[in-house]
Amino acid sequence: MLDFINPYYLQIGSFILINILLAVSVYVPLSSGQLSLGSAGFMGIGAYTSALLTINFDLPIFLGVLAGACLAGILGIIVGLPSLRLTGVYLAIATLGLGEVIRVIFVNWESLTRGSIGLTGVPQIGRELLNLVRGFGFEPSMIGLKNNQFVFLLVFILLFLIVLATIWFVVRQQNSRVGRSFSSIQMDEKAAESMGINIMYFKVLSFAQGAFLAGLAGALFAHVMGYISPSDFSYHRAVEILIFTVFGGSEVIIGSVFGAIFLTLMPELLRFVSEYRYIIYGIMLVILMAVRPQGILDIHLLGRFKGIKRSKGGMR
């Protein structure tokens, strides 16, 4: 049974969980009608902030991660505020530009980021946790696990809890006054405003939440990988994240979760898929938009799945 705790599976599992966070970071702004192509940039901000703080100032990882996510969130507010004058495609292009600018800064600010060589020796969550529990006199062998099994298991569980908390947060928020405001803005911004909704506030709120989540995912990514470089946060990453959400279903949060799981596992399982992965992605986007623009999962399908009558816009 303990053989099942295989570092390889746990590693893939951890990446899936991080990708879920990223997909949700696109989903949240989208739920108020804002398409952000800057998630790779925000992810990079989170990753670099946390990595630099923990490397240079020996900050505990969890503080670093928090700082990274917050900085990304704050940048989200700073960018979100003026971007509100932009709607639809303009916002998408502006955020795409922002992501590129952030990456170029990582490449050029060599004294801080070591440029394209990247940051090595980023403290890894698993090992720090192991040292922590060892401090309490606990050894993995006490429960019959090897050190690295234990480390990967811890990381996986930790990420799982974070993802669970995030989804819980988003769902609760959605089924409330805040969530209703998001979706009303998404459906008809002008009408939403004349219903007394402060568009500015709610748009920045959802945009910044997306940025925060992307930053969080980025910071966790840095501490799982142990090494980051600017090429981890390129335009292709942003598109990949977008595809998680759009493929899985952009109208329901479970769609992001499904998209991230399915599309992360697919190339692992099917080698030939890996070879043609991007070609498949491309074709998939075109077909999806034409046939099923809301993605694989939507509220109707979910309803049918569970035998629940489609009585609620609740998951929206």
Added chain:
Amino acid sequence: MLLEQLINGITLGSIYAIVALGFTLVFGVLGIINMAHGEIFMVGAFVGVMTTGVLGWPLWLAFAASIVVTSILGYLLERMTLRPLRGKKGVSHLAPLISTIGVSILLENLSHHIFGAGNKPFRTEFAEISIEIGQVTVYIVQIVIFAISIILMIGLSIWLSKTKAGKALRATAENLETASILGVDTKKIITLTVIIASAMGGIAGILVGMAFNSVSPQMGLAIGLKGLAIIILGGMGNVKGAMVGGLLLGLSETFLVAYGDSGYRDAIAFIMIILILLLRPQGIFGSKMAEGR
């Protein structure tokens, strides 16, 4: 040095401008940002490489081949990815954006598989001809590129304002429904627009191949993103804006390299658009407010 850099900047800027014209035409009529335009441009360049390099065709034939292939691509793009989304209930305005991103990924990676990842040389005798003006060497290709971009801009403006098809096009851009009531065959006009825009991408592709002797699958993304920045800079759907924006970007990139830090070259385009979006969202020549379409 100043003069040489000026020539470099104008050459680069002219190419940017031609790419941006394609973007702006599609946006002007359809209100769609065609994210695949850069990749169509790249395919055009590869057609040039293949016809001149492998098949040994003369340059004018390569131009023709490239225009034909990119026009077909444009037609397919409109037919398979844009038309199914048009007028469909419940399709958000983001759908065409995402759909064309799909096409761009597809074309880029297809080219990887077909042509390989590396740079392909583009050898034509024509690209070797140069003239000396004082200390400065000017290649005929550079002059041709500038001339073509100007001709395309003027031609497009005249075509839009003077000809019947152009007027129909503008009517379509104004309002799809009204135009169709007025008896404009909007379907035909839209298809025509996408085809013309794509063909211009093909022309730009060959020009880049000739000027810089390098064609690779990644160049579509790099130049496509610049073209995008330019139409925001110049004003969406504005022909003059695309031209001026292109030259402006080409010159500022060149002069940043010449007198500043070449590492930030790729960032200028985006810093420019972020600034312009904040200060004057309608672009330099735009008149309409940046409403989401």
Added chain:
Amino acid sequence: MVLDIKNVSKNFGGIHALKNVSFSIKQGEIYGLIGPNGAGKTTMFNLITNIFEPSSGDIIFDSQTITGLKSHKITEKGICRTYQNIRLFSQMTALKNVMVGGHSRSSSGVFSSVFRTKKQREEEIQLNQKAEDLLELVGLLEHKDTLAENLAYGQQRRLEIARAMASNPKLLLLDEPAAGMNEKETDSLYDLIKMIQSKGITVLIIEHDMPLVMKLCDRITVLNFGEKLAEGTPTEIQNNEAVIEAYLGKEEEYESA
């Protein structure tokens, strides 16, 4: 006076959509705004709710100038509207639409929503109750879980009124509520608006259905080419020379509109 329109003008790039228009609405009355297409009626609504700012002039609501206030602030002050071309949140259920309407009369934010504080839960229950009451008022309670886009046309118009009512407006702006309705539906709309009036809510209505306007309104302003042509009770308007002239010959157009 609930609403005072003072010398309001609006230019769109040289075109005068409204020229120096003034009128005032008293508490509790149903006030009509009529005129040919392009007379500037909807523009007037857009100015009151500040979708555009007037080029000149003042709009005073409850003795406060509201010119230049943000749209959502105006809703908070107590003005809410419907749209000529129905703007419901089409993918939301009828109930949710009305609950969104109650936005400005509720307050829970992210924290209280996520942690479901006691206050938040009570607020949700209240809001839900209020929305159901309003749906009942407009006769849509049985459709509360239907997506707005799946409702019939007349039902959508009534849902829009319910949504606007959820913001507890003092002044309700209705933009052609009877458009596309049959006679029976128009009759029940009449009853609905009268009922709204009986709750002490002032109503400003744009409508092309003249019999309905004449029956419903206490007073009327007629706009023509952005200018005020006449003001008065329905009887006065019906007998006004200028109005008759403006409408004559255009009669047919109105019937078909």
Added chain:
Amino acid sequence: MDKLLRKSFALCAVLMLLLLAACSGENAGSEGATGEQSGTLNAKIGVVSYLTGAGAAYGEAITQGLKLAQSEINEQGEVNIELVIEDSAGEAEQALSASQKLMSDDNILAIIGPTLSTEFFAVAPEADLNGITIMGTSTTAEGIPEIGDYVFRNAIPEALAIPTAMEKAVERTGAKKVAMIYGNDDVLTQSGFETMKKTAEDMGLEILTIETFQKGQSDYNAQLTKIKNTNPDLILASALYNEGAVIMDQARKMGIEVPFVGGNGFNSPQVIEIAGDAANGLIVATPWFGESEETKVVDFNKKYEAEYGELPDQFAAQAYDALYIYADALKRAGEADRELFHEALAATEDFEGLLGNFSFDEIGDVVMDVKVVEIKDGKFVEFE
């Protein structure tokens, strides 16, 4: 509503488990026959390589080189090596997952790869921590063997190649002033640039200007015009051959006639393919000189071409040598044991491979002589 969520989440969790279980299926079948039987030493070597995506050509050359070496080694009979090849698609995450897969298989003796330095930086610390020997065959960036005890490479680091090339070039041309250009968004070219700059400073050369370029760029005229106006005696270009060839082409067109000195990434027959005559005057240091007339090189070329229908490049050659180095260490270890193997490998000295005499230094980096070659009349020739 929460109920719906919980159900959906449970569904996803189940889905994930199922898929994971499916992954485990393919693993279960491959038990390694590790151990000695009839005098041959059996060992499984894990390979992580860039096999799909933009740079798949590198990974292909590497695996082809490895497979050729494998069949030769197994034919000789002393050791029998099985290669377990995993794809990294050029992405650090996938490389890490793939190596994790290899490392968690107890039968894997050691690892070769991954291909890119960015991937290697992510994978090597993990291998080092798990006590599994890992060797890069194409990872030339700074700081690779320094990662840990178990980390080696046989790829010539830029720190070895570039100074040699620069010294010889300066010696012949008598250059005093140099201009530099490099790709600043690539780990290889940036690390190559740092070496170049340091060497230039050590050699007392005057650096006139430093220019950068980025991936996907096709216009280098602005940078080159600037360089031209500083009138350098020599241009130091840390570029991959793809961009480097285009840079040379545009430079020659502009009338820049001085030689270029490049790093290892600039060394490819493709340069001549792309730039034609403009490629003349490129000076690079390389462990691999395909035109060499040494018998072992000619033989290798022949065998490789017979097998794969194309001539080998340096990546194939280095990978080929790498497996021989592993086999040699395995023989000396006498047993397919991770620890013994590691010790034996670290002790590699004066190994005579395809590329010449090879040893590891104390941290696991390369000690060998490099050749300096230049392009003359459209051909690579040894630099004199």
